[in-house]
Amino acid sequence: MKPLLQLGNLNAWYGESHVLHGVDMTVGEGEMVTILGRNGVGKTTTLRTIMGIIRERKGEIRFDGRDMLSVPLHRTAHAGIGFVPEERGIFATLSVEENLMLPPVVAEGGMPLDEIYELFPNLLERRTSPGTKLSGGEQQMLAMARILRTGVRLLILDEPTEGLAPVIVQRIGEVLKKLKARGMTVLLVEQNFRFASKIADRFYLMDHGKMVADFPVAQLPERMGMLNTVLGV
Amino acid sequence: MMMIFGIPLQAFLGQLLIGLINGSFYALLSLGLAVIFGLLRVINFAHGAQYMLGAFAALLLLSYLGINYWVALIIAPLLVGLFGAIVERTMLSRLYKLDPLYGLLFTFGLALTIEGTFRYLYGAAGQPYSVPPALAGGTNLGFMFLPIYRGWVVVVSLVACIGTWLLIEKTRLGAYLRAATEDTVLVQAFGINVPLLLTLTYGLGSALAAFAGVLAAPIYQVSPLMGTNIIIVVFAVVVVGGMGSIMGAIVTGYMLGIAEGLTKVFYPEASNIVIFVIMAVVLLLRPAGLFGKDA
Numbered sequence: 001m002k003p004l005l006q007l008g009n010l011n012a013w014y015g016e017s018h019v020l021h022g023v024d025m026t027v028g029e030g031e032m033v034t035i036l037g038r039n040g041v042g043k044t045t046t047l048r049t050i051m052g053i054i055r056e057r058k059g060e061i062r063f064d065g066r067d068m069l070s071v072p073l074h075r076t077a078h079a080g081i082g083f084v085p086e087e088r089g090i091f092a093t094l095s096v097e098e099n100l101m102l103p104p105v106v107a108e109g110g111m112p113l114d115e116i117y118e119l120f121p122n123l124l125e126r127r128t129s130p131g132t133k134l135s136g137g138e139q140q141m142l143a144m145a146r147i148l149r150t151g152v153r154l155l156i157l158d159e160p161t162e163g164l165a166p167v168i169v170q171r172i173g174e175v176l177k178k179l180k181a182r183g184m185t186v187l188l189v190e191q192n193f194r195f196a197s198k199i200a201d202r203f204y205l206m207d208h209g210k211m212v213a214d215f216p217v218a219q220l221p222e223r224m225g226m227l228n229t230v231l232g233v
Numbered sequence: 234m235m236m237i238f239g240i241p242l243q244a245f246l247g248q249l250l251i252g253l254i255n256g257s258f259y260a261l262l263s264l265g266l267a268v269i270f271g272l273l274r275v276i277n278f279a280h281g282a283q284y285m286l287g288a289f290a291a292l293l294l295l296s297y298l299g300i301n302y303w304v305a306l307i308i309a310p311l312l313v314g315l316f317g318a319i320v321e322r323t324m325l326s327r328l329y330k331l332d333p334l335y336g337l338l339f340t341f342g343l344a345l346t347i348e349g350t351f352r353y354l355y356g357a358a359g360q361p362y363s364v365p366p367a368l369a370g371g372t373n374l375g376f377m378f379l380p381i382y383r384g385w386v387v388v389v390s391l392v393a394c395i396g397t398w399l400l401i402e403k404t405r406l407g408a409y410l411r412a413a414t415e416d417t418v419l420v421q422a423f424g425i426n427v428p429l430l431l432t433l434t435y436g437l438g439s440a441l442a443a444f445a446g447v448l449a450a451p452i453y454q455v456s457p458l459m460g461t462n463i464i465i466v467v468f469a470v471v472v473v474g475g476m477g478s479i480m481g482a483i484v485t486g487y488m489l490g491i492a493e494g495l496t497k498v499f500y501p502e503a504s505n506i507v508i509f510v511i512m513a514v515v516l517l518l519r520p521a522g523l524f525g526k527d528a
Binding site for chain 1: 416
């Protein structure tokens with residue numbers, strides 16, 4: 001499988017604090033990869049460093065062969081990487097449709113609006129409401145939907161199921177499976193191990209600011225002992 | 234003679250018109266301040282100086298190049314807007330990561346520098362700028378005499394305010410601006426060039442001030458201190474409307490202009506302080522302002 005995203009010896013800092021200690025990771029084209037790990041081990045930081053939100057970084061970030069370290073934050077999306085943050089980032093002063101239309105289209109092949117509304121019918125019904133009046137689940141759908149419009153090749157999701165009801169988590173899982181079937185590459189950070197185990201192709205286990213294990217979904221049964229120890233699942 | 238609350242109708246309507254004209258300038262200027270504060274979180278103390286630059290640009294374009302009022306109404310805001318954009322890109326943008334106080338101090342220093350330079354070059358006395366011939370004279374409405382130019386100021390400022398409101402509330406660019414006000418980093422992560430947006434916003438705010446300056450040139454004399462005289466009132470308008478609120482700036486601008494005008498009719502002694510009294514009351518009852526987010 002052709003690698004789409006490659007991280008090599010990636011280090012990052014929050015001011016004086018050294019938070020990523022040489023992260024190595026590869027995400028293949030069309031793959032769905034999940035980063036597992038306890039709270040505070042650097043999962044969200046890894047995603048934010050890939051996006052360029054954290055600028056104090058060293059090492060290698062390559063997207064489709066292109067060096068991304070020198071790319072300014074506002075050009076990362078244009079390279080083909082879309083980001084759905086943990087806090088969802090729905091804008092209160094914008095309606096649902098304005099939130100949906102906010103990120104610029106960066107390439108052809110994005111999901112058309114009518115298809116998005118077919119996939120997320122609640123958004124169509126509430127398109128004129130202020131974005132933050134939606135329920136948590138609807139906000140998560142909106143946060144994902146607005147990136148799908150843009151034609152990015154890699155979707156980065158930070159804890160998409162956090163704080164959501166089981167029925168909504170199941171719906172998000174269905175949507176991600178549909179995206180995978182369309183060939184979208186997805187990099188996911190997820191604390192909900194059971195959710196991730198049903199949709200991911202491959203896992204990275206993170207601890208103390210670096211990847212400590214990497215295995216495909218087929219090896220999950222034999223890795224459960226280690227996961228129980230590290231994650232306490 | 235018809236009377237309203239013991240005041241002749243003509244005097245009442247005359248002051249109402251003056252209030253509306255002053256309100257037009259308050260609205261245009263506070264709108265620019267609100268646009269800048271909303272996105273840049275900078276209290277632009279140079280706004281009065283940029284208003285003065287607009288008026289001076291019109292005067293100098295006429296004196297040295299023979300460019301008339303109508304062309305100046307377009308060129309002067311463009312020139313001052315460009316000046317604002319250069320100031321933002323080369324100087325103001327370096328202060329965003331610091332305490333907001335630094336932005337205020339910088340623009341305060343900029344205002345003093347601009348005004349001082351113009352006072353040195355042109356003196357403190359005001360210089361006249363003629364009303365364009367097409368808008369000279371007045372019309373008798375039956376109950377009062379309306380100078381055409383003053384009517385034009387009210388109409389054109391209303392159009393500019395509504396146009397700016399539509400730009401911010403109803404366009405894609407406006408959605409970018411509103412979103413960037415909430416979360417600049419995420420908006421950049423979506424692929425929007427926020428540093429450019431900040432430069433354009435400061436340029437737009439400066440251009441609005443200059444537009445008000447050109448409109449003001451034929452009514453008030455063109456003087457280096459004309460901005461200083463009005464800017465304190467405009468800050469009061471922005472505070473009453475709610476810092477950063479576009480609709481608040483527009484509505485409050487007209488409302489306080491009219492309140493000031495009517496106070497001149499009913500209790501002239503208080504006309505200079507009425508706006509500040511209203512500001513104090515609003516701050517006590519609604520600290521976020523009438524249209525502020527917490528109101």
